[in-house]
Every structure is written in structure tokens, then in C-alpha cells.
Amino acid sequence: MKGSDGSSARIEVEDLVVRYAGDVVAVNGVSFCVGPGEHVTLLGPSGCGKTTTLRAIAGLEPPSGGRIGIEGRTMYSARERINVPAEKRGVSMVFQSYAVWPHMSVFDNVAYGLRVRRLSAADVKKEVERALELVQMRHLADRAASKLSGGQQQRVALARAIAFSPTVVLFDEPLSNLDAKLRAEMRVELRELQSRLGITSVYVTHDQEEALAISDRVIVMNVGVIEQIGTPEQIYNRPKNRFVADFVGSANLINGRVKGTPVNGRVAFETAGGAVLEVVAPSALSGRESEIAVRTAYIGMGADAASGGNRMPGRIRQRMFHGDFVQYVVETASGAILVRQPPVTLVDEGTEVTLSLPPEFCVLLEA
Amino acid sequence: MKLRAGWQSVVSVLLILVIGFLVLLPVLFLVEKTFNVGDPMSFPADKHGTGNLLSLFTEDFDIILNTVYVALMATVMAILIGFTVAWILTRTNVAFREQLERLMEVPYYMTPLVGALAWAVLAAPKSGFFNQAWHAVGGKGDLFDIYTLFGIAWVMALFEGTVAYVMISASMKSMDPALEESARVMGASKLRTTLTITLPLVLPGVLGATLFVFAEMLGSFAAALVLGIPGRIYVVTTSIWSTVEAFPPNYGKAAAMGLSLFLIMVAMLGGYRWIVTRGSYTTITGKAFRPRPMDMGRFAWVLFSICLLYIVLAVVLPVAALLLTSFQTFATVILSQATFTLTNYSEALSLGPVRTALMNSIFLGVCVASVGAVTMSVLVWIIYRSRAPGSALVEYLAMFPSSVPRMVFGLGLLWAWINMPGGLYGTLWLLGIAYFTVLLPLGVRTIAGVVLQIDKSLEECARVCGAGWGYQMRTVTLPLLKPGVIAAWMLLFAASVREVGASLLLMGPHSKVIGPSIVATWANSGTQLTAAMALIQTAVVMVALIILFRVTGSTRRELS
Numbered sequence: 001m002k003g004s005d006g007s008s009a010r011i012e013v014e015d016l017v018v019r020y021a022g023d024v025v026a027v028n029g030v031s032f033c034v035g036p037g038e039h040v041t042l043l044g045p046s047g048c049g050k051t052t053t054l055r056a057i058a059g060l061e062p063p064s065g066g067r068i069g070i071e072g073r074t075m076y077s078a079r080e081r082i083n084v085p086a087e088k089r090g091v092s093m094v095f096q097s098y099a100v101w102p103h104m105s106v107f108d109n110v111a112y113g114l115r116v117r118r119l120s121a122a123d124v125k126k127e128v129e130r131a132l133e134l135v136q137m138r139h140l141a142d143r144a145a146s147k148l149s150g151g152q153q154q155r156v157a158l159a160r161a162i163a164f165s166p167t168v169v170l171f172d173e174p175l176s177n178l179d180a181k182l183r184a185e186m187r188v189e190l191r192e193l194q195s196r197l198g199i200t201s202v203y204v205t206h207d208q209e210e211a212l213a214i215s216d217r218v219i220v221m222n223v224g225v226i227e228q229i230g231t232p233e234q235i236y237n238r239p240k241n242r243f244v245a246d247f248v249g250s251a252n253l254i255n256g257r258v259k260g261t262p263v264n265g266r267v268a269f270e271t272a273g274g275a276v277l278e279v280v281a282p283s284a285l286s287g288r289e290s291e292i293a294v295r296t297a298y299i300g301m302g303a304d305a306a307s308g309g310n311r312m313p314g315r316i317r318q319r320m321f322h323g324d325f326v327q328y329v330v331e332t333a334s335g336a337i338l339v340r341q342p343p344v345t346l347v348d349e350g351t352e353v354t355l356s357l358p359p360e361f362c363v364l365l366e367a
Numbered sequence: 368m369k370l371r372a373g374w375q376s377v378v379s380v381l382l383i384l385v386i387g388f389l390v391l392l393p394v395l396f397l398v399e400k401t402f403n404v405g406d407p408m409s410f411p412a413d414k415h416g417t418g419n420l421l422s423l424f425t426e427d428f429d430i431i432l433n434t435v436y437v438a439l440m441a442t443v444m445a446i447l448i449g450f451t452v453a454w455i456l457t458r459t460n461v462a463f464r465e466q467l468e469r470l471m472e473v474p475y476y477m478t479p480l481v482g483a484l485a486w487a488v489l490a491a492p493k494s495g496f497f498n499q500a501w502h503a504v505g506g507k508g509d510l511f512d513i514y515t516l517f518g519i520a521w522v523m524a525l526f527e528g529t530v531a532y533v534m535i536s537a538s539m540k541s542m543d544p545a546l547e548e549s550a551r552v553m554g555a556s557k558l559r560t561t562l563t564i565t566l567p568l569v570l571p572g573v574l575g576a577t578l579f580v581f582a583e584m585l586g587s588f589a590a591a592l593v594l595g596i597p598g599r600i601y602v603v604t605t606s607i608w609s610t611v612e613a614f615p616p617n618y619g620k621a622a623a624m625g626l627s628l629f630l631i632m633v634a635m636l637g638g639y640r641w642i643v644t645r646g647s648y649t650t651i652t653g654k655a656f657r658p659r660p661m662d663m664g665r666f667a668w669v670l671f672s673i674c675l676l677y678i679v680l681a682v683v684l685p686v687a688a689l690l691l692t693s694f695q696t697f698a699t700v701i702l703s704q705a706t707f708t709l710t711n712y713s714e715a716l717s718l719g720p721v722r723t724a725l726m727n728s729i730f731l732g733v734c735v736a737s738v739g740a741v742t743m744s745v746l747v748w749i750i751y752r753s754r755a756p757g758s759a760l761v762e763y764l765a766m767f768p769s770s771v772p773r774m775v776f777g778l779g780l781l782w783a784w785i786n787m788p789g790g791l792y793g794t795l796w797l798l799g800i801a802y803f804t805v806l807l808p809l810g811v812r813t814i815a816g817v818v819l820q821i822d823k824s825l826e827e828c829a830r831v832c833g834a835g836w837g838y839q840m841r842t843v844t845l846p847l848l849k850p851g852v853i854a855a856w857m858l859l860f861a862a863s864v865r866e867v868g869a870s871l872l873l874m875g876p877h878s879k880v881i882g883p884s885i886v887a888t889w890a891n892s893g894t895q896l897t898a899a900m901a902l903i904q905t906a907v908v909m910v911a912l913i914i915l916f917r918v919t920g921s922t923r924r925e926l927s
Contacts, residue, residue: 058827058831059830059831060827060830060831085830085835086827086830086831087830087831087832087833087834087835087839088833089831090833091831092831092832093827093828093831095824095827095828096824097822097824099822099824099825099827099828101825101828101843101847102847103846103847112829112832112834112842113832113833116832116833116834116838117833160828160832164832164833170831
């Protein structure tokens with residue numbers, strides 16, 4: 001690590017703004033840091049600015065404002081008028097389209113970054129074989145890149161990205177073109193590779209499941225701004241606002257108003273249907289119209305009085321069997337509530353049930 | 368990055384200036400001449416007025432009528448040909464479809480000049496092969512007369528029909544078959560589906576093709592020249608030529624005609640672009656579908672014959688007629704009376720001016736193609752890949768010559784360079800500049816087709832891997848671009864060798880080229896020598912195109 005200014009972050013993004021021609025603001029003031037060896041994921045719907053942010057870090061998208069630092073070196077700064085070109089930033093990247101060069105062999109593709117760095121032929125060979133070994137592609141080294149399947153191209157792209165031992169690797173939706181089964185397998189491999197090589201990575205995806213599964217921290221983005229930064233558990237259990245609750249995982253959103261003031265981080269919440277629930281609230285203004293989020297997986301359901309607080313009577317309107325879980329639509333005084341239960345026992349449609357909403361998982365959202 | 372952005376701006380500003388100069392200067396002079404009613408040789412004009420424009424409607428109204436009449440008839444026929452063949456080849460289970468699709472490209476590579484010469488040999492009154500055969504079997508009078516307005520339109524339609532076919536079949540192929548299939552599933556009959564789904568979806572494509580073809584017809588020159596002059600039938604383009612060649616030449620009138628033609632073409636092509644961009648039904652996704660062909664049963668053979676008939680009329684008969692003529696001392700189809708000879712070819716290849724013209728054309732072709740392929744590659748990269756300011760303007764300028772008839776462009780260039788110091792007028796240099804300028808759209812379109820197919824991330828990935836701009840260009844961009852650049856080289860070469868419209872007015876006594884020489888031979892010497900020259904020219908063009916198909920065909924396989 002050269003020129004470290006003392007900060008421990010490998011990647012620093014400060015107030016990043018990216019404007020396209022025609023005054024479209026793709027990224028509007030985004031700031032975050034990525035520590036050494038950390039795997040951070042930018043998550044959001046298409047058009048939220050996540051890919052643009054990643055490309056700005058790589059040096060492929062000229063920003064219009066802010067600062068980007070990599071390993072203590074300023075790569076872009078609007079104020080200091082610095083913009084280091086992509087090839088001088090020393091980061092690596094895996095592209096969504098894989099970008100495997102069709103006019104080269106697998107070996108030449110992987111060797112590219114090494115040859116640019118003028119390694120000796122012997123070293124190039126050694127490093128390429130090491131990289132191909134890591135992605136289990138060594139036997140295909142001499143194959144023409146145009147004769148590979150999608151999954152194989154993906155592996156070549158990955159081997160190429162890690163071959164020159166970069167400390168920072170950027171991933172732009174690398175798994176989105178694979179089928180579901182292969183995607184799940186590659187997720188496991190990718191996570192393993194990341195920790196084995198100790199690389200720092202920024203990963204972009206619109207798949208919330210993928211984001212939660214492979215990251216140390218998740219950054220949820222929407223329309224060019226960050227909605228929430230946190231560990232996968234924080235994002236899932238403590239969504240900050242309606243967007244995060246709705247976009248990540250499956251949650252019930254219940255309207256109502258706050259009653260009283262928070263005590264020990266808990267506050268009373270009266271739903272529009274008249275039920276009073278105990279909910280988690282860092283800070284709340286009494287009497288304010290608001291919304292709470294409850295994950296469908298955390299709601300208990302029993303034929304009569306279930307244990308725990310925040311009970312709510314209701315009637316099952318619909319049951320859907322998903323295999324890994326069963327989803328019930330339960331009609332209550334506060335509206336329809338989705339409940340996901342393990343598929344061990346099945347409750348019939350039309351049954352009267354009592355729901356229990358554990359207070360620690362009822363989260364008051366920021367308006 | 369800052370440095371490179373600066374470098375890119377410099378290059379693109381330079382390009383804008385050079386291309387703008389080349390493209391706009393002739394038009395400027397055209398406008399200047401149109402309103403010059405004083406001394407025709409002075410620049411700037413000593414007297415301005417609208418007399419030249421007004422005289423078009425008083426003196427030359429019949430020429431305008433002729434032009435519109437020929438263009439309309441030819442467009443109707445060309446669209447009929449194009450639509451029929453496109454429908455047969457994309458929507459029915461006609462036999463040998465793939466082979467027919469290949470054959471359909473051939474008329475495009477025959478020049479209208481060669482086609483017109485061939486049809487003159489075939490269907491001229493009295494001496495035409497058809498009429499000779501008719502007389503031989505005892506027929507009275509002439510069956511055909513190609514030296515008429517209809518004859519001109521017929522030949523133009525035959526050779527523009529393939530353009531209409533390409534455009535219409537593209538819009539048919541880009542239609543998602545699910546759109547039709549869902550209509551069938553809802554219970555609509557074949558006919559109902561065709562009327563309510565297929566036609567409305569294809570209509571913008573057909574309408575676009577119609578406007579495009581009509582604009583091309585207005586500006587076309589060779590057929591009207593070869594077939595119109597014997598019958599003293601003039602359209603605007605041939606009339607410009609005769610006005611300039613006449614003594615004394617009436618430059619003002621020629622300019623007025625050229626300017627009007629140019630403006631009408633701009634309007635037509637504007638309409639075409641409007642239809643293409645506005646009529647963006649979901650059919651135009653850029654994705655090619657292969658719709659399920661309709662089973663036509665025995666009728667499929669009738670459809671096959673229709674396609675074949677077109678190929679026979681546009682390629683087989685013309686080439687056969689020229690071949691037969693070129694080996695005879697006197698053109699006749701009655702083989703018992705024929706005397707065969709090789710003199711025409713030996714004459715064409717040994718006759719001083721003809722040989723020089725052929726050599727000049729090939730030399731110019733190689734130069735224009737080499738300079739053009741390199742410059743236009745850079746141009747395309749600036750237009751589509753750089754963020755350099757003004758890249759949209761560069762694109763507009765590069766495509767501009769496609770809306771100016773070659774003939775008119777030549778006219779503008781003529782004056783522009785007569786007035787220019789340096790004495791380029793009458794030299795091969797001027798022809799080279801003219802070719803480069805009028806072929807800009809062709810080259811840019813060809814290379815752009817390949818550039819746009821190269822995923823941008825292939826280049827970006829090289830940068831992220833640490834490659835600088837030069838290294839990236841050398842190892843990734845240029846190798847991937849190779850087939851496109853080679854294709855552009857061959858097309859530019861072929862187009863240079865067959866050029867007539869712009870060359871005719873710019874050729875000097877010491878800078879003869881083959882296209883106009885063929886026209887001159889046709890006017891002054893025998894049909895037989897002309898046929899031999901036309902076939903030699905066609906052969907040169909064909910060799911280039913065969914190499915092109917070999918190269919691109921194999922690289923395409925490599926890349927797929």
C-alpha cells in the first residue's frame with residue numbers, strides 16, 4: 001500500500017455526483033467507505049445509480065463532483081481537478097457482459113493484465129495457471145474464448161480479474177446472466193474466493209437475496225442516493241425507511257400513528273385499524289402519522305392465543321404453498337397481513353387465527 | 368484523462384472543420400451559383416436574383432414533369448418488387464430460400480449504368496435483341512422500346528428493387544412472430560392476421576422504404592442518361608449535365624436545378640427518418656426473428672418462379688446480353704448471323720484513353736479506399752465511442768452527402784475547386800477528394816455497423832486491466848474492428864471504380880476514369896466496345912466484392 005494517509009479505508013467515496021448529458025443526475029451525493037478485505041454490495045433497482053457509482057470508482061464514468069480515493073490515493077477530485085484514468089487506478093473489474101475478448105484464447109484473456117504489467121513469460125504462465133486453477137478452468141486454457149458457455153465465460157472473466165493480484169476488485173452484476181442454479185453455485189464460490197484472496201470488493205446487484213448472502217455490508221440505493229448502509233442483518237431486521245423495507249426481503253407495511261414518547265427504544269403505535277402495538281423506534285414524534293414494517297418471516301401464527309406480545313386476531317383468506325415456506329394472507333382489522341411459515345403444518349383457508357408480531361421486529365420507519 | 372479529453376477535442380474539432388469544409392463547400396457554391404444572374408464565371412456573383420430558379424418553372428417545366436413521372440413509376444415498381452420478394456422470402460416456405468436471399472444481393476452490385484447499357488442492348492427499338500428475335504420469327508414492328516420514360520423507370524426499378532427488398536425484409540424480420548401468433552391463438556384467420564396485425568406493423572417500414580427509394584430515384588442519373596439521350600428525354604439530373612456540357616454552358620440554371628433537387632431530397636429523407644424514428648412500434652427492436660413461414664403448398668413453386676424471374680431480369684439477361692455483345696463485331700441475337708471476335712476486349716485494354724481511364728480508376732479506388740478506411744475508422748470511433756464534444760455534429764456532417772445527388776455534388780465541387788487556388792481542378796486529386804466526400808456515408812455506415820456490435824465493456828475491461836489507450840486500441844479494438852475495416856475498404860474501392868455521377872463533371876482531359884469513359888464510348892462509338900468496357904469494370908468490382916465476402920464471411924464465423 002503506497003501513499004496511505006493513515007485512513008484505514010481502501011476505497012473512499014465522498015459526495016459523489018455523476019451527471020449525464022441532458023442534466024440527468026445518475027448519482028446525487030453518495031458517500032461511503034470500504035475497509036481492507038471488506039465486501040460491500042451496492043443494492044438497488046435498475047436506474048438507482050449503483051452501476052454508475054461502480055464505474056466512477058473504476059474510472060470509466062467521469063463524475064461531476066465529489067472525491068474518490070483508492071488506497072489513500074485520490075483518484076478523482078472535483079476540487080483538486082484530478083481524474084486518474086482507468087488504467088492507472090490499479091483496480092480490477094468483472095463486467096456484467098463478462099467482456100471476454102472473442103478474438104483471444106482463454107489463456108490470452110487471463111494473461112492480459114499480466115502482460116500489460118510486463119511480467120516475464122514464465123511468470124505470466126504461472127500466474128495465469130494459478131488464476132485458472134482457482135476458477136477450475138485450467139483444462140480449457142487453450143480454448144478459443146468464443147467457444148465457451150456462459151458459465152465458463154463467467155469463470156474466465158473472474159480469473160482475468162484476479163490474475164494480476166489486484167487488491168480491489170469491482171463486480172458489476174457478474175451473476176445476472178447465469179441461470180438460477182448456476183448463480184447460487186457461483187455465489188458460494190465467489191464468497192470463498194473473496195475471503196481466500198483477501199481482496200477488497202465492491203459488488204453491484206439488483207438481487208437482494210444475493211446482496212444479503214455475500215456481503216459484509218450492504219448499501220441500499222434508490223434514485224441516485226443512499227437509503228441505508230448496514231450489515232445484511234441490520235438491513236433486514238432494522239430497515240430505515242419504507243423503500244428499504246419494501247425492496248429488501250418481504251415485509252408488511254402497516255399505517256398508523258405514534259402514541260406517547262419512546263421508552264428504552266420502544267414506543268406504542270396505533271394502527272389505522274385501531275390495534276395498539278409495541279414497536280422499535282430510535283426516536284419518534286408523538287401523534288405523527290407513520291408506518292411500521294414487520295418481516296413476514298417473523299410473524300407467529302396460531303389457532304388461538306399465541307405467545308408473545310402484539311397479538312392480532314384475523315382470518316386466513318389465502319394460502320400459497322411455495323415449497324421452502326407457506327405464505328398466508330391473513331385479513332385483520334389493520335388490513336391484510338402476509339405471513340410466511342415453515343411448511344411443516346398447513347392451516348386451511350378460512351380458519352380464524354391469532355397473529356403475534358414480536359415487538360423487537362416491528363420497526364417504526366422514517367417518514 | 369484530462370490530457371486525453373483535450374486531445375480528443377482537438378481531433379474532433381479538426382475533423383469537424385475538414386469534413387465540414389469538404390461537405391458544405393460544394394453546397395455553398397451551389398447556392399451562390401443559383402442566385403447568380405450576372406457573369407457566370409465571377410465569384411462572388413456581381414448580380415444576385417431569383418431568375419434561375421423561376422426559369423425552371425417557365426422554361427423547363429416538362430423536365431420536372433418527366434422527373435416526377437419517372438421517379439413515381441420507378442418507385443411504385445421497385446416497392447412492388449421489393450415487397451413481393453421480401454414477403455416471399457421472409458414469410459413463406461419457398462424452396463431454396465437461403466440461396467435466393469443470397470442472389471437477391473447481386474443486382475445491388477451491378478451498377479445502374481451497366482444495367483441500363485444491357486437493357487439498351489436487349490430492348491432498343493429495331494436493334495434490341497428482343498425486337499431482333501421478334502422480327503426473325505416474322506413479327507412486325509417493335510415489341511419493346513426502352514428509350515422511353517417507362518423504359519427508364521423500368522431499369523431504375525429493377526436495380527432499386529433490391530434496395531426496397533432489403534429495407535422491407537428488415538422490417539419484416541424484426542417483427543416478433545409472437546405478435547402474429549397471439550392473433551392466431553385468439554382465433555383470427557391467416558388473412559385476418561395479415562390484414563390486422565402484419566400489415567399495420569410492416570407499414571412504417573414500407574412507407575420509409577418508399578420515401579427513401581423515391582429520393583434515390585429523383586437523384587439517379589445513369590439509367591436516364593443511357594436510355595434518355597437517344598429519345599431526347601431529359602430528367603433533372605441529365606438536364607443538369609447537358610446544360611453544363613452545352614456551349615455556352617448555363618451554370619445558373621444547372622445550379623438552380625441541382626439546388627431544387629437537393630432540397631426535395633433532403634425533405635424526402637427527412638420524412639423517411641421521421642417515419643423510421645417515430646414509427647418505432649415494438650417491431651423495431653434490432654433483434655432479428657425468423658418468423659414461422661406460412662406453408663404455401665404447391666403455390667410455393669409459383670413464388671419461387673417470381674423470385675427467379677426477378678433475378679433473370681435484373682442479372683442474368685443483362686449480363687448475358689452484354690457478354691454476347693462484347694464478343695461480336697455486330698450485336699445480334701440471331702446466332703447464325705453472328706461473327707465472334709475478341710477485338711472489343713483487346714481494343715478496350717489497348718486503346719490509350721480507355722486503358723488510362725481503367726488504370727486511373729483502379730489507382731483512385733485503392734487510394735480512396737486506403738485513406739478512407741483509416742480516416743473513417745477514426746471518425747466512427749469519435750462519433751460513437753468518444754465523449755468528445757460535437758461528435759453528433761461529426762456524424763451529421765459525415766452522413767450529409769447521402770442526401771445530395773452525386774451529380775449535384777459534382778457540380779458544386781466543380782465550382783468550389785475552379786475558384787480554389789492550387790490548381791486541383793482537372794486532376795485526379797480532385798476526383799479523389801470528390802470520391803472521399805460522396806462515399807463518406809457508405810464507409811461510416813459500414814464501420815459503424817461493426818463498432819456498434821463490439822460491446823463497449825470489451826474496451827473498458829482492457830483499460831481496467833491497466834492498458835493505456837494505444838495498447839487497448841492495438842490489442843482489443845483494432846483486432847475486433849478488422850472485418851469492418853476490410854469490408855469498408857472493399858466497398859469503398861468498388862464504389863470508387865463504379866462512380867459515374869460525380870466523376871462526369873469533374874473529369875478533366877488528363878484525369879479520365881472508367882465510369883464516364885463508358886458513357887462517352889456509348890455516345891460516340893459502338894455498342895460492342897461499350898459492352899466490353901462495362902464488363903471489365905464489373906469484373907474489377909466483382910473481384911473486390913468476392914474478396915470482401917471471403918474475408919468477412921470467414922471472420923464472422925471466427926467471431927460467432
